[in-house]
Amino acid sequence: MLIEIKNVQHHAQLSRASWQFTATLHIDGQVVGTTGNDGDGSPTWYRGKDSSCKPLIAAAERYCALLPDRVLKVPGGRVIRFKQSMGQVIEELFDTHRSEMRRQGWEHFLQQEINRRQAGSFVLYNPHNGDVRSITTREPIGILLQNTYLRNALCEDLKTNAKSYLEAGYQLANTNIPETVLATCNIQPGQLFRSKQTKGPLQAKKYKRKI
Known part of the structure; x- marks a missing residue:
């Protein structure tokens, strides 16, 4: 039933x-x-x-x-x-x-925070306690993605400034850095946070119980 x-x-x-x-x-x-x-x-x-x-x-x-x-x-x-x-x-x-x-x-709030911060920062999220940190980059990330030299600088900043957070269990939450670039920075899939939020307004779903 x-x-x-x-x-x-x-x-x-x-x-x-x-x-x-x-x-x-x-x-x-x-x-x-x-x-x-x-x-x-x-x-x-x-x-x-x-x-x-x-x-x-x-x-x-x-x-x-x-x-x-x-x-x-x-x-x-x-x-x-x-x-x-x-x-x-x-x-x-x-x-x-x-x-x-x-x-x-919470997913909606977190996504807003990521969008607000990520243009000029690495955004780091701790899935265990909900903490959100941001580390300012030397230039806006859009600029650092323009050529190989700047992408290497972005990777160096990421390895230097975010390493301790990633080792402590934080995940990189930026959605404005292509995963191909993150792969060259040696960022592992488990170090990436990807929101499960679906697009569109929040709506109540059906909740079922079989008995």
Whole structure:
């Protein structure tokens, strides 16, 4: 059985004791109603759009009840187990949605920073802690790419000034230096950061869970 939430709307300012959201609820490809949480700590709710959806929702509830218990570790080493429910499965789907939106938001911000800095700098990104550093080049990079002599100077600057960062796990994030040039500078693929962000506006995707 496939449970999905689509058309997710989330208002952080309304989230007081839990995450507020609303979405359409889909089961096995059919729109069966709406779901959400009011943000006040109350359970996540779901409602069928009409009486014809009741059997499919009831079947999904039975499947959710048969899922393995959720396990929560608390301070002191204690483990708490929760029986699964339809509402909890929907909450997990929303958590996936929220995490994806945060990731895309960070990717968008990072790409803006790279674009802003890279004309006259090497931009170095640490994927482990999110730190972004820039090292000013002797000339704008566009000029340093104009001939072999200047490209050699760019490589020398890169090896001299960025070496310690690359050895510490930073990745070169410039998108304005051709990879053929970077190869001549002995920059390895693992030392390059390439954003996974897709072009266009950020949009909510479908979030699915097979049960």
